[in-house]
Amino acid sequence: xxxxxxxxxxxxxxxxxxxxxxxxxxxxxxxxxxxxxxxxxxxxxxxxxxxxxxxxxxxxxxxxxxxxxxxxxxxxxxxxxxxxxxxxxxxxxxxxxxxxxxxxxxxxxxxxxxxxxxxxxxxxxxxxxxxxxxxxxxxxxxxxxxxxxxxxxxxxxxxxxxxxxxxxxxxxxxxxxxxxxxxxxxxxxxxxxxxxxxxxxxxxxxxxxxxxxxxxxxxxxxxxxxxxxxxxxxxxxxxxxxxxxxxxxxxxxxxxxxxxxxxxxxxxxxxxxxxxxxxxxxxxxxxxxxxxxxxxxxxxxxxxxxxxxxxxxxxxxxxxxxxxxxxxxxxxxxxxxxxxxxxxxxxxxxxxxxxxxxxxxxxxxxxxxxxxxxxxxxxxxxxxxxxxxxx
Amino acid sequence: xxxxxxxxxxxxxxxxxxxxxxxxxxxxxxxxxxxxxxxxxxxxxxxxxxxxxxxxxxxxxxxxxxxxxxxxxxxxxxxxxxxxxxxxxxxxxxxxxxxxxxxxxxxxxxxxxxxxxxxxxxxxxxxxxxxxxxxxxxxxxxxxxxxxxxxxxxxxxxxxxxxxxxxxxxxxxxxxxxxxxxxxxxxxxxxxxxxxxxxxxxxxxxxxxxxxxxxxxxxxxxxxxxxxxxxxxxxxxxxxxxxxxxxxxxxxxxxxxxxxxxxxxxxxxxxxxxxxxxxxxxxxxxxxxxxxxxxxxxxxxxxxxxxxxxxxxxxxxxxxxxxxxxxxxxxxxxxxxxxxxxxxxxxxxxxxxxxxxxxxxxxxxxxxxxxxxxxxxxxxxxxxxxxxxxx
Numbered sequence: 001x002x003x004x005x006x007x008x009x010x011x012x013x014x015x016x017x018x019x020x021x022x023x024x025x026x027x028x029x030x031x032x033x034x035x036x037x038x039x040x041x042x043x044x045x046x047x048x049x050x051x052x053x054x055x056x057x058x059x060x061x062x063x064x065x066x067x068x069x070x071x072x073x074x075x076x077x078x079x080x081x082x083x084x085x086x087x088x089x090x091x092x093x094x095x096x097x098x099x100x101x102x103x104x105x106x107x108x109x110x111x112x113x114x115x116x117x118x119x120x121x122x123x124x125x126x127x128x129x130x131x132x133x134x135x136x137x138x139x140x141x142x143x144x145x146x147x148x149x150x151x152x153x154x155x156x157x158x159x160x161x162x163x164x165x166x167x168x169x170x171x172x173x174x175x176x177x178x179x180x181x182x183x184x185x186x187x188x189x190x191x192x193x194x195x196x197x198x199x200x201x202x203x204x205x206x207x208x209x210x211x212x213x214x215x216x217x218x219x220x221x222x223x224x225x226x227x228x229x230x231x232x233x234x235x236x237x238x239x240x241x242x243x244x245x246x247x248x249x250x251x252x253x254x255x256x257x258x259x260x261x262x263x264x265x266x267x268x269x270x271x272x273x274x275x276x277x278x279x280x281x282x283x284x285x286x287x288x289x290x291x292x293x294x295x296x297x298x299x300x301x302x303x304x305x306x307x308x309x310x311x312x313x314x315x316x317x318x319x320x321x322x323x324x325x326x327x328x329x330x331x332x333x334x335x336x337x338x339x340x341x342x343x344x345x346x347x348x349x350x351x352x353x354x355x356x357x358x359x360x361x362x363x364x365x366x367x368x369x370x371x372x373x374x375x376x377x378x379x380x381x382x383x384x385x386x387x388x389x390x391x
Numbered sequence: 392x393x394x395x396x397x398x399x400x401x402x403x404x405x406x407x408x409x410x411x412x413x414x415x416x417x418x419x420x421x422x423x424x425x426x427x428x429x430x431x432x433x434x435x436x437x438x439x440x441x442x443x444x445x446x447x448x449x450x451x452x453x454x455x456x457x458x459x460x461x462x463x464x465x466x467x468x469x470x471x472x473x474x475x476x477x478x479x480x481x482x483x484x485x486x487x488x489x490x491x492x493x494x495x496x497x498x499x500x501x502x503x504x505x506x507x508x509x510x511x512x513x514x515x516x517x518x519x520x521x522x523x524x525x526x527x528x529x530x531x532x533x534x535x536x537x538x539x540x541x542x543x544x545x546x547x548x549x550x551x552x553x554x555x556x557x558x559x560x561x562x563x564x565x566x567x568x569x570x571x572x573x574x575x576x577x578x579x580x581x582x583x584x585x586x587x588x589x590x591x592x593x594x595x596x597x598x599x600x601x602x603x604x605x606x607x608x609x610x611x612x613x614x615x616x617x618x619x620x621x622x623x624x625x626x627x628x629x630x631x632x633x634x635x636x637x638x639x640x641x642x643x644x645x646x647x648x649x650x651x652x653x654x655x656x657x658x659x660x661x662x663x664x665x666x667x668x669x670x671x672x673x674x675x676x677x678x679x680x681x682x683x684x685x686x687x688x689x690x691x692x693x694x695x696x697x698x699x700x701x702x703x704x705x706x707x708x709x710x711x712x713x714x715x716x717x718x719x720x721x722x723x724x725x726x727x728x729x730x731x732x733x734x735x736x737x738x739x740x741x742x743x744x745x746x747x748x749x750x751x752x753x754x755x756x757x758x759x760x761x762x763x764x765x766x767x768x769x770x771x772x773x774x775x776x777x778x779x780x781x782x
Contacts, residue, residue: 004416011417011634022635023414025395026402026586028713059452059588061630064611076608098610189631195417197450197588197633217608219489220455239452240580242588242633243402244413322419 007351008324009139009167009297009338011189011196014248018194021251022244029241035234037250042235044253045200048169048192048261049184051176053202056226059242062166062187065199067095068221069133069162069183073207075215076100079128081159083114083150087140087327088164092133099216104129110141110330111287111299116149123157130210131160136184137168140327142288142299142336144172151179160207166190166199170256171268171296171340182207191268191296191340193255194248203227267391268295271339271348274378278352281374282359282366287334296340299326301333306364308332314361319354345379345390398742399715400530400558400688400729402580402587405639409585412642413635420632426625428641433626435644436591439560439583439652440575442567444593447617450633453557453578456590458486459612460524460553460574464598466606467491470519472550474505474541478531478718479555483524490607495520501532501721502678502690507540514548521601522551527575528559531718533679533690533727535563542570551598557581557590561647562659562687562731573598582659582687582731584646585639594618658782659686662730662739665769669743672765673750673757678725687731690717692724697755699723705752710745736770736781 006013027033045055058065070092074080080101082092085108096103104126106118114134123129132154137144147163154161162183165174169184170191176184181204188198203211203223211223219225225238256264272295279286279300287299302308308325312335315321326334337351352371359366379390397404418424436446449456461483465471471492473483476499487494495517497509505525514520523545528535538554545552553574556565560575561582567575573595580587594602594614602614610616616629647655663686670677670691678690693699699716703726706712717725728742743762750757770781 006417006419008419010631011419014417014635019414019416023410025410026397026405026580028397028399028402028715029587031713059450060455060611061450061632063630064451064455067611095610099608187631189417195633195635196420196631197636217490219486220451220458221611239454240401240578240587241452242586242636244405244586245588245633245636322422324419 002320004320004322005347005350006322007337007339007347008322009190009336009340010187012193012338012341013343014195015193015252015255015342017255018248018251022248024247026243029243030236032234034243035236037246039235041246041250041253042230044257048253048256049176049202050174050178051202053176053204054227054230055200055202056223056230057237057241058199058221059197059239060199061196062185062199063091064221065185065187065201066091066164068201068223069185070095070099071214071216071218071221072211072223073131073160073162073214074099074101077102078130079104079126080131080133081119081122081129082106082133083119084108084135085112085114085141085143085145086110086135086138088138088166089135092164110328111143113143113289114145114150116146116153119150120153123154123159127158129159131162133162134164136163136165136174137172137296139167139297141330142294142297144168144293144296147174147181148179151181155180160210167296167340170264172293173265176202188245188249192249193252193341194245197242197245198249267344268340270378270382270391271295271343272298274345274348274375275337275339275352277378278348278371278375282356282371287330296338298337298339299334300337302335303364306359306362308335311335311358311362315354315358318361319357321351321354348375393711395711395713396738396741397713398729398738399713400581400727400731401578403584403729403732404734405586406584406643406646406733408646409639409642413639415638417634420634421627423625425634426627428637430626432637432641432644433621435648439644439647440567440593441565441569442593444567444595445618445621446591446593447614447621448628448632449590449612450588450630451590452587453576453590454482455612456576456578456592457482457555459592459614460576461486461490462605462607462609462612463602463614464522464551464553464605465490465492468493469521470495470517471522471524472510472513472520473497473524474510475499475526476503476505476532476534476536477501477526477529479529479557480526483555501719502534504534504680505536505541507537507544510541511544514545514550518549520550522553524553525555527554527556527565528563528687530558530688532721533685533688535559535684535687538565538572539570542572546571551601558687558731561655563684564656567593579636579640583640584643584732585636588633588636589640658735659731661769661773661782662686662734663689665736665739665766666728666730666743668769669739669762669766673747673762678721687729689728689730690725691728693726694755697750697753699726702726702749702753706745706749709752710748712742712745739766
């Protein structure tokens with residue numbers, strides 16, 4: 001009787017309503033029944049994206065949709081700017097390299113945020129920069145960049161702004177239109193609460209103008225093909241879509257609409273706040289910034305004398321809690337607790353409890369209950385402030 | 392109480408065992424639990440592929456995996472040969488065009504098969520041809536090409552042979568190694584009996600040698616990245632895989648192993664034979680060839696005076712049977728009955744019955760029961776010949 005708690009920043013837990021929607025018999029994708037589902041999904045994606053722009057969907061992981069942004073916006077030899085503060089920011093650079101772009105690369109330490117002033121300086125110095133690639137929620141460190149400030153900078157230039165919001169969309173708010181984010185990339189397996197296999201991009205008019213001229217070779221990830229399918233009276237995709245994942249997404253977006261965007265973001269803010277309070281309460285040190293924006297994933301320094309791999313195996317095998325480790329230069333130095341998507345107070349309390357007990361099991365001095373107490377206080381304060389039941 | 396029968400050549404019906412496997416809670420993809428599942432899936436894919444080659448998997452539709460073959464084997468300006476006898480053969484040409492290849496294009500009428508001698512002639516005339524792209528089971532027409540003969544031709548040249556077996560693998564036999572097919576592309580939503588969203592390629596040593604030199608830009612679909620993941624002690628994918636579809640595939644491959652390859656192919660041959668007998672028995676004309684190789688999909692000419700769209704809507708709305716129409720030049724002229732994957736005699740009989748009754752409803756002269764009788768005779772003959780219960 002091992003009860004499992006998936007607490008990684010993707011894949012994330014999937015609600016039973018979504019699992020059962022995915023288990024329904026498969027329908028054909030060139031039918032009215034599917035078009036109606038697809039149209040509803042597109043409408044609800046726009047709601048989560050807070051956009052009037054087209055949202056395109058691809059059968060792929062999030063990386064596929066990132067690649068689609070590179071090849072649909074750029075031609076070989078184009079100047080682009082990549083501002084990276086972690087592993088997924090570096091992926092923009094790798095993609096730019098793979099497609100022969102000339103990338104100016106701003107690199108920040110893992111745990112730091114992108115500085116919008118640096119982007120401004122680069123755009124002023126090089127008016128040929130066509131696209132700025134940034135990460136909204138940097139899953140590898142827990143940093144959530146200030147997309148509103150970055151959008152306000154790029155708005156004044158010809159460059160198109162692309163945000164990897166794969167672990168951000170639906171947990172750390174992004175106002176696509178109001179903040180002038182031309183392209184927002186998202187994935188299914190984070191706050192959208194379905195399994196991996198679907199990815200999305202929203203495309204602004206400014207981005208479409210660039211896409212119509214871009215000459216990178218492309219076929220499967222061609223945005224123009226996808227737009228043609230969307231524009232039909234019975235909207236469809238260029239290629240066979242993952243219909244069962246789409247049925248799951250339809251159910252998940254229904255849950256999001258029911259909760260409402262403001263409640264959704266509030267829940268994530270409170271979960272992040274409670275997790276950080278708990279981590280500090282049990283005497284550990286945060287790696288991700290101690291700010292409300294960090295609402296998707298909380299990164300924690302592994303205390304001296306504790307082996308990170310051993311910690312994660314122990315907490316999984318003894319308490320059923322699956323955490324993520326560090327990537328790149330912070331591998332072995334941090335653990336990450338994901339809380340984007342189908343999570344609430346109960347998951348946070350379980351993860352913190354399991355972490356306290358695991359530290360004790362591994363011989364690290366810890367006062368049992370100190371973390372959970374700190375988390376509970378955050379939840380209680382929230383109930384008092386909002387008059388609502390807890391998140 | 393509408394009972395639905397999905398009889399299209401992709402997506403196809405999904406067994407309940409697979410649907411329930413997909414509805415299990417999501418597991419993380421960087422765990423031993425997932426690696427074990429992935430290793431088992433890879434082993435069982437090799438069994439279905441009849442190969443010792445690596446089989447790579449991608450979160451994408453089948454077209455994504457086709458694109459992966461083009462970009463991993465070719466460099467801009469390369470000479471290639473495309474032999475096409477339908478819509479999906481034409482896709483190889485579109486892909487070659489998108490990536491700046493110089494494609495010699497053999498075009499056959501829809502309903503015709505590729506002639507291996509034509510391939511031989513082209514390869515003799517142009518020794519620079521690096522890759523030959525063909526379609527194994529041409530879903531748009533029901534033609535199944537003679538891959539054994541084509542493999543025997545290409546074997547004598549330096550060119551690599553790529554087969555789109557998206558609707559063939561697991562229904563129309565392909566002996567990847569014995570027939571010398573260097574790259575076999577497959578999709579999840581056909582005879583592999585799971586929903587769309589996963590695609591596969593097998594890669595021979597001859598193909599790997601080419602892939603290591605190919606210079607087309609690529610990232611998400613890079614075979615070398617995928618191979619690196621496969622080669623690890625705990626095999627994994629380069630990017631987040633669609634774990635729920637993989638869990639479904641694991642269950643589906645378990646069913647295939649239980650049935651056994653020879654029984655699997657026999658079942659498909661008999662279903663194809665019964666469907667063709669029924670079509671002829673009810674006085675209609677086959678569009679796909681009347682041969683046992685055509686075991687994935689049966690294409691039928693729409694009789695004079697019957698409107699194809701009306702027929703398909705009627706049979707769907709009145710009898711719950713979803714058929715496919717024609718594509719490209721045969722749009723409106725044929726209907727297609729899919730029977731690759733989770734199908735047996737019961738589905739064939741239901742589809743034929745519904746087709747007979749639909750024709751009657753639409754005022755086309757038909758003798759009710761003539762088609763089902765012809766199909767039943769095929770099943771009965773098979774039972775007599777094999778001593779087995781019916782397929």
